[in-house]
Amino acid sequence: MSAAKHSQAMHFQARAGEKVRNPALQRALQKAKPLFVGKRAKGIGALADDQLEFEQLRSACVDIRNRVLSDLDVWLDIFETQAKATGAEVLWAKDGEEICDLVIDVARRHGVTKAAKSKSMLSEEAHLNEALAAAGIQPVETDLGEYIVQLAGETPSHIIAPAVHKTLDEIADLFTKTHGRPRQTDIPAMTREAREVLRQHFLSAEMGISGANFLIAETGSAALVTNEGNGRMVTTLPKVHVVITGIEKVVPTLEDFATLMRLLPRSATGQTISNYVSLLTGTRQPGDAEGPEKTVFILVDNGRAKLLGSAYEEMLRCIRCGACMNHCPVYFSLGGHAYGWVYPGPMGSVLTPLFTGLENALDLPHASTGCNQCGSVCPVKIPLPKLMHQLREDQVSGGLRPWSESFGLKAWAWVAGKPALYHWVVRRAARYLKWLADDSGRIRVLGLAPGWTVGRDLPTPPGKTFQELYAARKRA
């Protein structure tokens, strides 16, 4: 699978260990978490002001997404027809390599030397920036977070806050180094500095590349939900605009889009509505004040179509709001890079194995405490913990678990099926563990499983089993 070659998801454990020991990262994460959680809570709470119910809206959003997925080919057909009628070109890509080939081909046809980019997670799936640079086309990320990540030579660690893992000081150093201006740590001043640099790129880029939060079938439009205004620049200033998005992003009507918009910004940033909501329809017509001369849609499969009708179809409802990771104790202990591929957090723990291969992301379905916060905040009710559980089952049925695990479970089942033997073993274990304890009454290094005591002590059992204690108490 082509997506797997860039994935580091197999190294989740090693990366997790690194991330929990990185104080700068931990500071950045601890600062961000209450902001994310608080903003969403306020945004969802504010629904009541408009006499709207979260649960009713969720159900409506689920219905819209399910309706699309049950006839995805039909809605894509309608979208293609409508988009072509507005003068746009519609291309299809089956994987990341095809995305890169198509974008480079469009760029060559129009003599493009620089591409200004608005946020697109699909371009991350395709490693588009590397491919463009190799083809002699300069990619410039213009979303502030993406811009920071690009300057640092990194990848986004969050789907809506790409640079959430970086501290203010790190960003100030980065700007000083690349912009060659005096170091500033005042956030508005830093933003102005980035804006001045980016403005030149907007004006000189011949191509704009964006994602799309949704595709509207009835009008052939791309809907873009942004806060910085860079999305508008990217999609209107350059003469060529390329939209790269997943085939599952289509919704039937503008009204459906409006319903989804009730929950998308609220779930993501807590906003009632984002600063910009753009509906991009076709090319510039005579008399239009702005817009590209050429619009190209690249609609991407990259592992999505095979989920239709599978046990994981619900995952395709995802509208990429980020609420699941914003409420995940695992995500906020490690940050997004630990997950090793494009999508982090609970949605990433499901998507990465599905898109890059179960065997290439063995730890991710286990990267959960089972708390179900992700499932309870998801605006389209994706049962993320259940899907992770299914993936674990698939690992077992696919023979992907280590032999020691299945041997251990079989041995335990065998012992547990023989009560006399089981009690004998448990009595021995209780005495052994008590004997292991040091003077403080705790076990600091557990010989049989040293990993367990790396970061915590094992409280000592009382040396007798519950049944022994119970029998003694009854006698007394």
Added chain:
Amino acid sequence: MKQKNMFIAAAGLIAAAFIAGTVDAVVGGDLGCLLNIEGRLRRRGDETTRVLHIAEVLAGGGES
């Protein structure tokens, strides 16, 4: 073993909420969780916060 970092991280977050001395005891219903929480609290140097199963509270008021 497989998930040691995640367990530690999650238990660490919970433990961190208590280590400030804001509570006297943590009461829970899941032995695995309690094992992790107590283990992490003690490793972080908290010797006083009691970690109890709900059954202990019901049976003996958690005084033992």
